[in-house]
Amino acid sequence: MGIFRSGMSKTRNSFFGRIAQMLGSNQIDDDTWDDLEALLIQADVGVKTTADVLKDLRNRAARENIKRADQLNVALRDALLATLSTPPVPNISGRPLSIILIVGVNGSGKTTTVAKLANRFNNIMQRKVIIAAGDTFRAAAIEQLQTWGDRINVPVVANKPGSDAAAVVYDATVAAKSRGRDLLLVDTAGRLHTNYNLMEELAKIKAVSGRVVEDAPHEVWLVLDGTNGQNALQQAEKFREMVDVTGVIVTKLDSTAKGGMIFAINHDLGLPIHYTGLGEKIGDLVPFRPDFFVDGLFEDEEK
Numbered sequence: 001m002g003i004f005r006s007g008m009s010k011t012r013n014s015f016f017g018r019i020a021q022m023l024g025s026n027q028i029d030d031d032t033w034d035d036l037e038a039l040l041i042q043a044d045v046g047v048k049t050t051a052d053v054l055k056d057l058r059n060r061a062a063r064e065n066i067k068r069a070d071q072l073n074v075a076l077r078d079a080l081l082a083t084l085s086t087p088p089v090p091n092i093s094g095r096p097l098s099i100i101l102i103v104g105v106n107g108s109g110k111t112t113t114v115a116k117l118a119n120r121f122n123n124i125m126q127r128k129v130i131i132a133a134g135d136t137f138r139a140a141a142i143e144q145l146q147t148w149g150d151r152i153n154v155p156v157v158a159n160k161p162g163s164d165a166a167a168v169v170y171d172a173t174v175a176a177k178s179r180g181r182d183l184l185l186v187d188t189a190g191r192l193h194t195n196y197n198l199m200e201e202l203a204k205i206k207a208v209s210g211r212v213v214e215d216a217p218h219e220v221w222l223v224l225d226g227t228n229g230q231n232a233l234q235q236a237e238k239f240r241e242m243v244d245v246t247g248v249i250v251t252k253l254d255s256t257a258k259g260g261m262i263f264a265i266n267h268d269l270g271l272p273i274h275y276t277g278l279g280e281k282i283g284d285l286v287p288f289r290p291d292f293f294v295d296g297l298f299e300d301e302e303k
């Protein structure tokens, strides 16, 4: 819980922490609801989520005869929490080799996240991980992964920059089998939905993994940069049209005041959040927990 609290200080201080002050001890009136709505929208919570939260709060205020604005505080936490879903258990066990594809735009944090996931699965959860350096566009991405791989003791399958990404993925599945690895993490090149060739390449990577391993890829996780706020929503919608995104990882929560976008991704778009990135270090990837997340948004009242 502590890591959310410290990692999300920007989001907390900018928006959510201020809600308590804003609510004050006045009688609830139309302005209260308008102000609250404006604040939630500003906090990137999303249009649908904001509407649902307000409806929930109004109902509760009527039901429990809440009259003063500051009494809405606890109700607000509850209402926000109610919009979030606990992510499903990833579909990555029960077969000899499972494949997770990591996708997203340039700079969103894919390569770093692949290393963090590899470390987590291999060194904490005792899986036998192998990585495919599927971003063959940037030499730096390949080197970056190899350096991480050495450090966390996870094999990395790579080819020369400019080589065919689908072939690297194929090689990695062969290597996984011969080396007895059971979880393949595939890094991919950053792409925009407007980049036709790259989107084609993604389809090819998907097809190749499906040919070698039944039903693969078993998970496709979209990495979204938390500092993008509402823009990340559009990215998510576009990627979803192109590939079957099964879940989302939101990075850089530590360096953004726009952490409210988690609500929009999860509740407005209905995509599960599997992990959040809370820093640049290998251990700074935290499984998403709705309760810890919502707690991290508000000032600790006990203190």
Ligand SMILES: Nc1nc2c(ncn2[C@@H]2O[C@H](COP(=O)(O)OP(=O)(O)O)[C@@H](O)[C@H]2O)c(=O)[nH]1
Binding pocket: 104, 105, 106, 107, 108, 109, 110, 111, 112, 113, 190, 251, 252, 253, 254, 255, 276, 277, 278, 279, 280, 284
């Ligand atoms: N503060 C912070 N930085 C991150 C996080 N995740 C990634 N980064 C940084 O974001 C930058 C881009 O990451 P990279 O993995 O290369 O992105 P890619 O282009 O999608 O592969 C790097 O400087 C990372 O260290 C995070 O959770 N928090």
Ligand SMILES: [Mg+2]
Binding pocket: 110, 111, 112, 135, 141, 188, 190
């Ligand atoms: Mg990369």
